[in-house]
Amino acid sequence: MSSTPEHPGDGRIAVLASRVGADEKRLFDALDRRGVPFDHVDTRGQWFTAGRRPMPWTHVLNREIGQTRAAYAARCLAAAGVEVVNSADATEVCGDKWRTTLALEAAGLPTPRTALGLTPQAALDALDHIGYPALVKPLVGSWGRLVVRLPDRAAAEGVFEYVGALPGPQSHLGYVQELIDKPGRDIRAVVVGGELLGAVYRTGEFWRTNVALGARTRPCEASPEITKLSVEAASAVGADIAGVDLIEDRDGRLLVLEVNHRVEFSGFQSAFGDRVDVADRIVEHLRERAQR
Known part of the structure; x- marks a missing residue:
């Protein structure tokens, strides 16, 4: 593999990302604050040889935006003995809507x-x-x-x-x-290490409520049902770090729409402010994984 830093054996973490956005910058800052040695690895310059090879990292946080690169990078790193979060299996399941649906249905979770x-x-x-x-x-x-x-x-x-x-x-x-007749909003919940960090309502002018399309966010009270569905959905797809999308029908019944393995949390973070630091919780989870 090329472009590999010369830091073997020091417990470094790699952050895979070909695009560094606001969330990645928050993660870099959180790693620096906690004194965790890390390397930003741009997947566009990476190549791997077959077989198990020494790597300079013990753990990798996969923030690659390209689904194909994210999945193959996770497979290659896992084959080399590196622990990848989220795992290659979770990345592949979450990256395919049908495989996600099958996993949610197999876990007995309500879906459209x-x-x-x-x-x-x-x-x-x-x-x-x-x-x-x-x-x-x-x-x-x-x-x-x-x-x-x-x-x-x-x-x-x-x-x-x-x-x-x-x-x-x-x-x-x-x-x-x-098409669920929802009340003009959906719910994004963030789960890290099997724990719900919180949930937000996403409200848009149209039937799509993605923050990337201009939806607004505000805190949503994490009811026992939201907590249960979110944690179980993340577990169903095998994701340590997950953005779980829930939707309410007109009768108030909650359904699980999908699970995101590369959760974007800027909208969530702006809604919660200093009350929840998503990047810090992700870094703490990585540290806990590294100490096992």
């Missing part, structure tokens, strides 16, 4: 009615079963990008006609889900 069509036509048939309005989502993606609201069969046929013309077999799979 969801189906996977193996062809565009099969996805249309699945939508007839689920009913309209509905959503079609990319299997891999974040920030609400490429999520399309389908009000009826005619709209769905137009979308899947386009989908059928896309290159690549994965593009032809249709992940479809019922």
Whole structure:
């Protein structure tokens, strides 16, 4: 592997990130404050050889934004004997919406009615079963990008006609889900080391409530149900550090939408201020893992 710092054996932590945003800067500051030696590793310059090789880090915090690089980097580092947080398994499950849905369902957690069509036509048939309005989502993606609201069969046929013309077999799979009539908001909960740090409401002007799309955040009281669903959802996908997205239907029932392995917490942090320091809690978790 190239671009490897010369610090073997000193208990250093690597932070994988090809893009350094506000959250990564908070993590770097927290590591510095706690006196934890670390290296920022840009995955775009990394390569690995097969087999177990000495590494300069005992633990790695995987903050890589590219799903494919994040998953393969985690696999390569784990094969070399490095402990990666989140693990390669968790990264791969969380990075695929269908695999996440299967994990949540296997754990008995409530989720929206969801189906996977193996062809565009099969996805249309699945939508007839689920009913309209509905959503079609990319299997891999974040920030609400490429999520399309389908009000009826005619709209769905137009979308899947386009989908059928896309290159690549994965593009032809249709992940479809019922559209929950939510009260103009959803809930983002942050879980670290099996503990809920807190939850926020995300409120947007449209049906998508991603902070990346301009949604506003405010603290949400962490009820026993929110705590239970969030912790169990993180456990279901095997994530040490997770952003769990919950949604309420009009009857107040909570459903788990998805689990994010690379949780972005700027909106959460701005809502809680000094009451919760997410970056510091993540660093403390890494230190605890390193001491086991």
